[in-house]
Amino acid sequence: MTETPAPAPGSRAAKPQQILNAARDLFLKEGFGATSMDAIAKRAGVSKATVYAHYTSKEELFAAMIDVECRRTWPELSTPYHGQTDPIEKIREVAQRYVRFIVGGYPVALLRTVAAEASRTPELGRVFYESAPGLGRLRFAELLQVAHARGVLDIPDPLHAADTFLAMLRGDIQLRCLVCMPLPSDEVITAHAKECAERFIRAYAPKASS
Amino acid sequence: MTETPAPAPGSRAAKPQQILNAARDLFLKEGFGATSMDAIAKRAGVSKATVYAHYTSKEELFAAMIDVECRRTWPELSTPYHGQTDPIEKIREVAQRYVRFIVGGYPVALLRTVAAEASRTPELGRVFYESAPGLGRLRFAELLQVAHARGVLDIPDPLHAADTFLAMLRGDIQLRCLVCMPLPSDEVITAHAKECAERFIRAYAPKASS
DNA sequence: GTCTATAAAGGGATAGAC
DNA sequence: GTCTATCCCTTTATAGAC
Known part of the structure; x- marks a missing residue:
């Protein structure tokens, strides 16, 4: 902050x-x-x-x-994937960056504050969702679409898979952030992101291979 | 509500x-x-x-x-698993019940309200976390421990796996609830829970089998 | 556009009667 | 334990001078 x-x-x-x-x-x-x-x-x-x-x-x-x-804080996830690098490597990279983004002071405080106000001003919640997490999931789904097209993963519904992966990464951490519980150490967070990436890749591996 | x-x-x-x-x-x-x-x-x-x-x-x-x-709303997840039924079936069952629990009016409103107050009264956040989501993840980890012990899943870290699974189930839905976005239909929610359960089981399947 | 001063309303908390 | 009435403070919002 x-x-x-x-x-x-x-x-x-x-x-x-x-x-x-x-x-x-x-x-x-x-x-x-x-x-x-x-x-x-x-x-x-x-x-x-x-x-x-x-x-x-x-x-x-x-x-x-x-x-x-919202416009200022989310540029990281808003940049589209251009498909030059290996999708699998890109997924691992996104995992690390997303988790670090999530535990940052601003995103937590923003979500907290918007959530608190949203029931009285639903318009606010919509604006927040669409310009921040909603955009991020669309961008990530694009990446998964590429991975699917190239056959390195088997993802029939990229948008749902994107939601699932980002949710895995948020894990228990975002909840703890929201209610102001102590955060895990940096090493634990790194290991968490890594573990999530590998589990996700396994969950969506093509059935033929592996 | x-x-x-x-x-x-x-x-x-x-x-x-x-x-x-x-x-x-x-x-x-x-x-x-x-x-x-x-x-x-x-x-x-x-x-x-x-x-x-x-x-x-x-x-x-x-x-x-x-x-x-907290005491009134969470009895579902607070009851320990006694190991009589098939762990895999139990996981599928928990998936359905947990998602339905999450989208309920009270849990969302509680989380929202606690999150809003937590930064000014951290004690409140701790009380909420430990008596509600913190307890739920412990209970679910116990179930995963049984699945691991019986060899039907390979889960070296049951607590982290529990966090991951519950997070998958929350997915995009809890976020949308928090900011008062429209909810998916009941059919979509059911399918979401089912899909999460199967992906989770695949991600943690024993390496030998499959 | 910017300030000082103030109006008008509502909030948390309490005194004192019953 | 419960009520009525009230104190005192903060808040939002504005009026009027510069």
């Missing part, structure tokens, strides 16, 4: 950005209900009236923050 | 229970921050002072509600 202290020392024209950063830090740390517009204004180094000049309500500011953070 | 309308028509001596029910309905629906003690008192059909007579603070009432709901 990269803390952006308070009044950005740089360009004074970037007030909206300062406000968004402050909103992100506080909303993700304290939650929607527990964060006051006063606190956001103070952290951003502006007055409350200035905040309202840019975002007409607390909800709108929250939605804007979620939107910006 | 079984709504318990308002003042329980029955025994008038059960005020604490009425308060807990009201707290559950409102906390799980609106979240901790957005629920007022006034609203809880009104829904329970008592005065606010009575609420404070039983629970000294909003946080204490919240913790009591979580504790009660």
Whole structure:
């Protein structure tokens, strides 16, 4: 959780950005209900009236923050697979990167905060899902599609297989992150990702071979 | 989400229970921050002072509600496996029951609400984890241990395998539940559980056979 | 656009009567 | 144990000067 202290020392024209950063830090740390517009204004180094000049309500500011953070945080998984490298190797690589991504502070805090607010603002949940995890699973399904086409794996339903693999990788870890339980060590996480990749490959191995 | 309308028509001596029910309905629906003690008192059909007579603070009432709901909602997964039936069949059965459990209104709302509060009250997250998902994975690992001992599966690390299987079953579904996205149909959910069970069995099949 | 000051409402928690 | 009434504080949102 990269803390952006308070009044950005740089360009004074970037007030909206300062406000968004402050909103992100506080909303993700304290939650929607527990964060006051006063606190956001103070952290951003502006007055409350200035905040309202840019975002007409607390909800709108929250939605804007979620939107910006989704676009900013997920570029890793959003880049399409071009098929040059070995799909199996690529799967192993994705496993490591995805697990590390999952345990990062921002993704956990974002999910937590969106989940908390989603029942009151379902639109928010949809925006979050489609611009983040929903996109990631589509990208990964593309990779599995290639593996299937080349015959190295047997995957009749790539989208479901993608969901299954990403879920395996989240495992117990994401749940523990969500409820603020201590995380496993880095070595354990690496071994977990490796184990998941190999089990997945076995589960979807072509029936002929092996 | 079984709504318990308002003042329980029955025994008038059960005020604490009425308060807990009201707290559950409102906390799980609106979240901790957005629920007022006034609203809880009104829904329970008592005065606010009575609420404070039983629970000294909003946080204490919240913790009591979580504790009660965990004990009430999870009996299914908490019953140990006694080893009479075929472990493989038992795994298929658990798959179906677990997925249906996961998409239930209460478990989703509980997780959502606890996750939202956990960063401010980590103790709450621990209590929830250990009395609910943490217990479930231990129970399932016991079943896998039996399958391993009988040689029908090859599972060197039953606890990790349990995490993996339960995670597969949660798949994309739990995430969608958390952010209030529409759920798949009952048929799709059944097929999902079945597919997960078979893939899991393949991933952990003994190397000799197959 | 930005500030200071304030209005208007609602929240958690308690006092005191019964 | 339970209620009514209230204190005191924080919150969202706005008015008006610059």
